[in-house]
Amino acid sequence: MKQFFYPRSVAVVGVSELPTNLGRVIVNNLLDFGFQGQIFPVGPRGGQVRGLEIVPSVLELPQPVDLVTVLAPALIVPKILDHCAQRGINRVVVESGGFSECSEAGRVLEEEVRQRLHDYGIRLVGPNGLGLINLEVGLCLPFAQIPLRPPVGGVSVVAQSGGVGANLISWLAQEGLGMNKFISLGNKLNINEDDVLAFLLEDDGTHIIYLYLEDIVDGRRLMDLGQSATKPILLHKANIGIASAAIARSHTSALTVDDKVVDAACVQAGLCRVHTQADFLLAAKALEQPPLKGNRLAVMSRSGGQAVLVADACQRWGFELPPLSDRIQNLIRSRSRAGIIEPINPVDLGDVYDFSLYRDLMHEFCRDPVYDAVLLNYEPLSDEEKGVARDTVQEQIRLAERYNKPLVIAVIGELEEQHYFRKEIGVPVFDFPEEAIQALALARQASPSTVANSPAIAPALELTAVSRVLEPHLYTPGSLSLPIALEVFQSLGLVVPEWQLVDSVAAAESAAAQFNCPVCLKMVAPSAVHKSDLGGVLLNLETPKAAAQGFAQLQQVAAQRLPAGEDWQALIMPMVEGGIEVLLGARRDHTFGPISGGAV
């Protein structure tokens, strides 16, 4: 992937002097973003664009290039690949549509392209996408104008949809978030999310990865990458249902994946799933801060009502608001008239006009290891306050940086103030304090350190013992009986209570005497699948005698409720208290392989 993101020279195929030509937009983007490498426009009509001569074909390029970007009709893409191969070019971006997302003819054409990639050893991004961007080197290949350009920063965007990706570029810029790299995967004919993710996980400039996918090429590979990640991955898996399937197929030829499986995979692999573009932006803002070490927040609020909303949001998103230490309580009391500020967390500073108290409180919150992060609700109550309020916020930011304490800031009320921080200061503030808390929750989920807490993937199992147990029953119709099921569990190394099969009153009594009473008795018979409904399960038999009486009771049940002549036995085991009843099912998913799901 490195050659895609860091080419020294780029040819843009599909450029002409016509005013409606979209290839020109690519050349403009390269020049406007300050690409330092060589740029070669290519197009059969020749001419000039922005002072660069348009070369008639790839074959006539003055030199081989590191990367060719194509925005030419789909039908001639195979020929362009031939030319690339002839010139020894092995990295191509195809932005043109008209392939499998479009029609059967397009699908055939896409296969033709795939064959050539295989034959020539060419790697290809697309087709049917917006190409890529690397702000580090001014590489900008989309055929659409990028109206708002984020500063160079740590967020890299991988988008199966160019439109969604382009929208997020604008939003990153507007939110004061910095971007590093961008790639639009399109139909994922050759380069897919796993290739890009593996690269970005090692990429020094990338600190946060946003992955917008309409399908998943290889669920297990994605999970492996997620588990190995040392930086946050925000997975926005769209195309979640029936209504989405048709439009997604026509858009990027994507197939639908069972959404519950995606959810479970995210939990296991430590991927943070986001469901909307807005949620991604929230998460990215909080991830600009140092990682959260815990759930305990300190809150300063200019408004009491907003403080209540913060406390509600903490409840909703699982954060705590530890009480203030005596030291901090005394600080507040020493600085306010009696009763004006109650020394509780959140601190309601609505009636405080001495802004130095914010600074002094922030010092304390930063120093106090009880607080894992600080939320500031900032709100100038009048135009006169704006200057000092802005200075106060910036002082808070400096303090947080000094102590490496996560600080999220909600700017209440005026978009103008929010823009000031986002655009002028480059601080991605929040519109509402509730959103700041939600963002911290997303960041907590996305932080790689939390992966260690997520359920482990099952270790590789020694399956010989299981096979030995299952083998004799493979062709027996119906369910496995309870004793065989218990043997399967045991062969897998799961701990089950000791148990025994008994077929007489005496055997029940003597088995119970060996176990710790109380015991239970469960009828085992082919037709007794729902044993409890028959009266075939007897719990809490307190003595061997009771177990014997229980077996006699089951004899009655068998006589009255089982088909005549059906063989039965009783399984006896000690009572186990507590625990959780679990129902588990399994099947094979086309993307993720064997999966299981349970109900408790």
Added chain:
Amino acid sequence: MKQFFYPRSVAVVGVSELPTNLGRVIVNNLLDFGFQGQIFPVGPRGGQVRGLEIVPSVLELPQPVDLVTVLAPALIVPKILDHCAQRGINRVVVESGGFSECSEAGRVLEEEVRQRLHDYGIRLVGPNGLGLINLEVGLCLPFAQIPLRPPVGGVSVVAQSGGVGANLISWLAQEGLGMNKFISLGNKLNINEDDVLAFLLEDDGTHIIYLYLEDIVDGRRLMDLGQSATKPILLHKANIGIASAAIARSHTSALTVDDKVVDAACVQAGLCRVHTQADFLLAAKALEQPPLKGNRLAVMSRSGGQAVLVADACQRWGFELPPLSDRIQNLIRSRSRAGIIEPINPVDLGDVYDFSLYRDLMHEFCRDPVYDAVLLNYEPLSDEEKGVARDTVQEQIRLAERYNKPLVIAVIGELEEQHYFRKEIGVPVFDFPEEAIQALALARQASPSTVANSPAIAPALELTAVSRVLEPHLYTPGSLSLPIALEVFQSLGLVVPEWQLVDSVAAAESAAAQFNCPVCLKMVAPSAVHKSDLGGVLLNLETPKAAAQGFAQLQQVAAQRLPAGEDWQALIMPMVEGGIEVLLGARRDHTFGPISGGAV
């Protein structure tokens, strides 16, 4: 309430010439908002403000006024009320804090105020709030600057917290939403949410009501008002948990209400509950449109990826995307090159540069009764497109108005474009299409027409029969036995299967013969509360003979599992298939009265 919102004359108590005086802000707000009535500043130091003479006391007002607003120290509020009473003034707004939200002394002072209100027949808004606003007549009483003023419109805001209310005023302005009235309830000493809600429900200028509450004075009254409402009420009940309780009490002296009860009350009363300020703004934007008649949407999207996100959001929020009619499919085919636009809903118009197609499609969607609403994802792909794209959107808006079809618009990408519509055109567009769908879902929930579909409040019951059943058992410890519980249900008019108590094999057999087999047998004994665990429940007994055998089986169970000598019987009833198992509990809530909750 009318006199509060439409006074002909207002006195502002607590005004001085000092630059830090907050009473002056109220006078400024009245003048700046264009209040047409008379304004009398009042303050002991005298002087002038904005050319108005400051009268030393209410007693010296040149005439009685319709409304007195007080921003003076809490301690002198009782005296001001004395003066008001002497001048025959009976409507007062107290914005000062320092009452029950603050200290025990404040609580005592609040009681003193309450007594005077009672004695004098004065109605009071507050204390500890921001007063009220009526944009219709330029009345603006908050002691804080209102930096951004929404246009006059249909949204009225009732806020227990002045800070939350003031924040939403700014946001209404920024979102292009019009406001009508605003009231900050503060400590709700006299005027509470029910007084205001009853007034606003009848108020011609108010079309949408936003209610921010940190506690609920009278749950049943609120539900009654909700049920009688013919306009949408968005209830933002904050202070939902332990973490919020302390800050809410110190902020507006609010007590916490069981949040599940609030949720259930909202469902029953047709109140739409919102949980964040952002959700309220979303809902308000969608409620500017005509009411939704159903769940079927037509979607036009400039981006295929955004169309996928729309389809996902439809799935999440319960909207349908009906297929396009042949007529509309033909329209699309006739206007695009083969394969460029697939004729499905959402329509992906990413590759269409003929904007008249948007107009023609909109005509069709408006005319087609299959579609209950239209979503437009608008996104200019280049600067050159902006003019024609803006015109196209405005044409869509005109068409929707002509056909009275709900239309929500998401403007993708550039805040500048969004501001253009919100501020210049007064159209409250959405940032993301997912949010437009979520907003439609909130609006659907808030629409009064859906109240008819919500579960009915239980009718008044004839309780004599129930009392007769329960009376003999009132002082019996422990649970009611199964037969008595069944009698209670029957006395309430609930249908239960026929049943009989039997105490012998013969009785069981003959009872089963009377019923339709299969039947079930359930052991009835004081110590057999968990009957199934004992083997005391026998299901699906297919014949009278099986019932007899079942009774014999229960005899064994009784002998082995019941305490020696305990009396028991068996209850026999026909098997009932299907249905849902329900657990129901009940208790008395301090705000809502008797309530019950269930698990299924």
